[in-house]
């Protein structure tokens with residue numbers, strides 16, 4: 409065998425061993441971030457004209473670089489929206505990479521896109537959207553929200569050419585995720601925020617619409633409701649908002665990037681009633697559907713409206729739309745052309761475990777939030793800011809100032825013990841700094857929660 413082949417095989421084995429160790433590990437370490445100069449001093453020049461060799465480079469990764477990261481699937485990583493990709497999904501992420509599939513067009517990616525569509529059908533079934541609704545996997549919630557907003561804006565312009573010269577306007581609430589506001593900026597639309605961090609109510613939305621100037625009303629093309637705010641797990645009045653959107657002829661988008669996973673959980677499914685009436689829904693499998701990064705999803709009630717907005721034309725692409733290549737082309741329904749078949753790990757994991765396991769794992773996250781709420785209620789040094797909602801728990805450490813929360817976060821992080829970060833919650837007219845848990849990982853234990861609360865002593 410040629411030497412380079414032996415090297416390649418050895419390197420492949422090393423990488424596989426690392427992956428096997430990582431996938432089968434029952435304990436994870438929270439890495440410590442280092443400054444860029446420190447990392448540079450540790451690893452030296454890595455990009456050189458001759459290369460530094462796979463084995464050496466891989467050792468740099470294992471010895472220094474990996475250790476400067478925080479695994480999102482650590483059971484005491486309760487910050488932001490963490491993740492807990494199933495082992496089956498992580499395994500199949502490797503298979504996805506090794507299979508080199510172009511996931512834009514059926515002609516090239518049929519087998520992979522078939523699997524994605526199987527998983528997508530399950531997600532769509534959770535929403536209760538009508539027959540014909542369907543979606544595609546995106547790089548995440550931001551890309552999904554952007555794809556939906558573009559589909560909405562293009563539809564609004566198609567139905568009345570006068571809209572072509574107008575800047576669009578979107579209504580959402582201050583509880584909406586930052587990506588909704590950022591993506592409005594990307595498409596140069598204005599955004600009006602209803603001032604509530606609690607559930608966006610139909611009457612508040614109606615009042616906001618009634619108060620628009622006539623020109624603003626013409627510019628208004630969409631309302632974005634949230635199916636589980638990132639900060640507090642709050643679900644807007646989706647049914648009430650749907651009624652208004654139908655009456656006012658507005659596109660109704662639901663951002664359920666975080667909360668959408670909970671659609672599978674019988675205990676909270678009713679809180680999402682009305683989601684089935686949305687024109688589009690964002691759900692991130694890389695949040696609460698146990699997929700590895702990156703995997704978002706955008707679902708449309710009428711996918712053909714998204715296709716009219718997103719299909720790309722080019723003479724070199726014509727072949728993919730030819731009769732001989734007929735099939736579902738995911739690129740036509742979101743902003744990206746070349747794409748990884750990123751729904752494949754979810755499909756494998758769903759097929760392996762069955763959907764009941766998903767239900768149980770999500771219910772556990774919800775249960776952990778209730779357990780944490782109870783533990784906080786019984787602990788004299790802390791108190792709930794509001795009742796747990798979905799898997800989010802906001803609580804205050806009595807007597808702490810904002811800097812105490814920051815110092816505590818850094819201390820726990822530095823020790824490799826936990827990652828729990830502060831947030832702000834709007835109480836009346838003021839924003840209060842508080843602590844926040846977001847439970848995704850079913851391996852988090854009551855003891856983990858207790859230890860974290862004890863560290864606030």
Ligand SMILES: Cc1ncc(COP(=O)(O)O)c(C=O)c1O
Pocket residue numbers: 489547548549550551553585587634636637638663664665666667692704
């Ligand atoms: C409600 C909501 N929408 C959108 C996003 C953005 O998703 P992503 O980070 O996958 O782009 C998030 C991320 O936390 C979210 O919670």
